Amino acid sequence: MSAQTDIVVSSPLWSQPEAEEVIRRAIAATEALFEPTDAEVSILLCDDAEIRRLNGQWRGKDSATNVLSFPSASSTAQDHLGDIAIAYETVSREATDEGKLFAHHLAHLTVHGYLHLLGFDHEADDDAEEMESLEQEILAGLGIADPYEAEHGAKRAAR
Numbered sequence: 001m002s003a004q005t006d007i008v009v010s011s012p013l014w015s016q017p018e019a020e021e022v023i024r025r026a027i028a029a030t031e032a033l034f035e036p037t038d039a040e041v042s043i044l045l046c047d048d049a050e051i052r053r054l055n056g057q058w059r060g061k062d063s064a065t066n067v068l069s070f071p072s073a074s075s076t077a078q079d080h081l082g083d084i085a086i087a088y089e090t091v092s093r094e095a096t097d098e099g100k101l102f103a104h105h106l107a108h109l110t111v112h113g114y115l116h117l118l119g120f121d122h123e124a125d126d127d128a129e130e131m132e133s134l135e136q137e138i139l140a141g142l143g144i145a146d147p148y149e150a151e152h153g154a155k156r157a158a159r
Contacts, residue, residue: 003027003081004040011047013088019045022103026110029138034118039072039081041117043110051087066090067109069116084113100147104139108147111138 005027007020023043031037044050048064055061055068064087071082086109095105115131122128136146 003031003037006040006042007045008042009045010050011045011088013047014045018103019106022106023110025142026107026138027114029141030111030114030118032141033134033138037081039079041081041114042083043113044083044085046085046087048087048089051085051090054085064090066094067113069113071117071119082117084110084117086110086113104144105147107142107144108135108139111135 005024007023027041046054051068052062052064055063055065058068058070066087068085069082070084072080086106091105091109092102094100095102098105112131112135115134120127120131120134122131132148136148139145139147
């Protein structure tokens, strides 16, 4: 079985016709590396105002962000893995600024958010490297270039 993905669109900005397909493919590609689950994952496609409110409410940060993940509160939850919220304006702005296709950036953020639901984080450097490596592998399987290439290239050049 694979995760049941429930996608809720709360902003009319999300008129991207392929957004739902991109999200479903990104989740399926992520699940291919891990033990399949039949738990539900809810994805909220919202705007910056809504994600800012969520970021303030749950993380104490009064700012918009690209993606938020909310793993199920119960470590034994079998029926609901968690929730992911993705903000249209921030995703669009970042994709433009970084010279990426919107769909590719959306896929990356979906993978990133789903990995958080699976228990991965990037608080420590080693954890961040592991998470980035998984993201790169999953996205490569979808034919999407390394989302960290420019960032890593800049770090290498600065050395």
